Amino acid sequence: MYCTSIFVLLDPASSYHWYTGTLSMLHSLAWFIIACRSDPGTVTAGNVRAHRALYACDGGVWPEKMCSTCKLMRPARSKHCRVCNRCVARHDHHCGWINNCVGLGNHRLFLAFLAATTAMAAYGAALGARTLLAAADRAGVLRHKVYDIHSSRVQLVSMPRAYVTRWLLHVYPLGVACTLFMCAATVLMLLFTAYQLWNVAAGKTQYEVYRWRDLYVQLLDEALQRKQQQEQSAGGGAGKQEGGESKGKGGGSR
Template sequence: MAVQWILICHVLLTALVVISFLCGQWPIFRGTFIERIHYFITFGAYDYFLRFVGVICGSRGTDAILCVEDYCCNRPNPIMQFIYLGILGGTYYVIVKSSFDYIPSYYLSEIHRYMSVLAVGVGILLFLLTSFSDPGTVKAENVSQYISAYPYDDIIYSEKECSTCDIPKPARSKHCSICDRCVARFDHHCGWMNNCIGERNTRYFMAFLLWHFLLCIYGVVALGLLLAGRLKELKVIYILTGKMNSPFSLDSNFVSAVYYGIENSFSSLAPYVAQWLLGSYNTQVLLMVFLIIVALLLAGFFGYHANLCLTNTTTNETFKWQDYLSWQKKLNEAKASEAALKASISGLSPDKKAPEGKWKSFFRRSPLEHVDTVVKNNKYDKGYFHNICEIIFPYSSRPSFSRTKLKKR
């Protein structure tokens, strides 16, 4: 019975941490313990740790921690890559040790022993491609081609020079402070890959996310079929419903005589079947829970980036649009304040205007609607088909790219 409670606590605690970490800043959680947990995970815990080290080891200890932080967060390093390989390798090792003895089973053929190796191998290959491929480094030799491929929109991108690289800065590019290079169609720097995600390797990154999502689903389904096969092979349902003469044909972890004669209905059988599975195959059940949680996280991340790819937008550009909208909002507020001041001054004159009605004011067009229109009419969004082609076949990989020359303005 202790195993069941451990599993329940594990699921609830994992769900609480994941929801708090990913969604703690949402308005719906404002002022709740979810927001406080999010703050503690993202900032508070590290701040308390620094204070603790400062009290125990003094300033030298704090400086050492800050040096480690600088190395881990502000410089290229393979730490997250090793963590990824450890998670993937460790999970697959546990699956092999705990489950391969039952393959082939009633619902799984022996081919899944080799298919699983192939599936994990493809995942590692996509990881290596994303990690070590060129994300689209902008150099003096190709900067003119990138400027022609990505024209300035004169809204969030305008002509300027990279102060670090001393070359013109193409639209949609950004200088990565971690990798110390300009990257075309920069999306973000991925710590898991120890590489930037940009114009040339977004396709590998998307394939990596999709494949690992499918890999988790494959693991869940395979383990589910394996457990279903054990139920079938050991005739658990027949024993529980009293349809067998020998109630002791199960393994020693399950005393079937206690449950002999249970009604043949899902609501009656489910608790006992679940108890048997948790008692006899708790490792497989925990693996399924872990894979489901990872699959949900990967699905959300892939969905977010897929939407960006379909609209030909990058993560970096979403922040730029937010900055632009914020600037427009402040500008409009300043204009509104100026207009109100003029109205109050002109109110002293006899020819003042009649006050605007409440309903007319309510339905009046928002001054920021034209900004929303600009965002929706993204200059680089040329339709789903073209946007997907741009991801799969980047401009710099096309033969026409090397022949393109910058047009003089």
């Protein structure tokens, strides 16, 4: 769709984008296939000891735990994926894009796929905008010739952006839609890639972020429960003390 709506508008001087754009798409597709077919780091009976030695359990976020499905002692930072039906070492997340888990074995490949796809989307957005504006310029939509009666000269006057936008939507609706889609994809891919790189720089995975958050909520709930119990016990003790004092006063009055 992008090729039939954008590439066909390229002028002869920009025909090389046929090749560079195709290479960009093939580059992203290659990393996509590699990420789809890669092993995320499946934990098996043959390598579970090595994975457990790589990341030790801490008894807190990563307690000693047996996987009820794989019948293996889970290494720290691992997770059993219900979709893939396997335990994955240093599990990050299950990606629906590649229909595969992202873990110790393929995290670098997944980052390469993200980088290639982000570059392709940015390239497509920039090329689409440039090509559509060039087509509008060739049609004389961007600038009109106007005769200036004061200078007796013909001048080029830029047309309002709203007028150019309406013209593009009317003449090249599919090209505008593809360009806007590539712009949105670029923003989303940049945000997700930045989030992944942030986690890598911090030395943590997406799954670990969720684990730490759940642990924090659990500890906070336990602390609130203890505080409520202490307040209730303190209130009960004060009530008993007041009851004893009132009884003492009653006996004295008699």
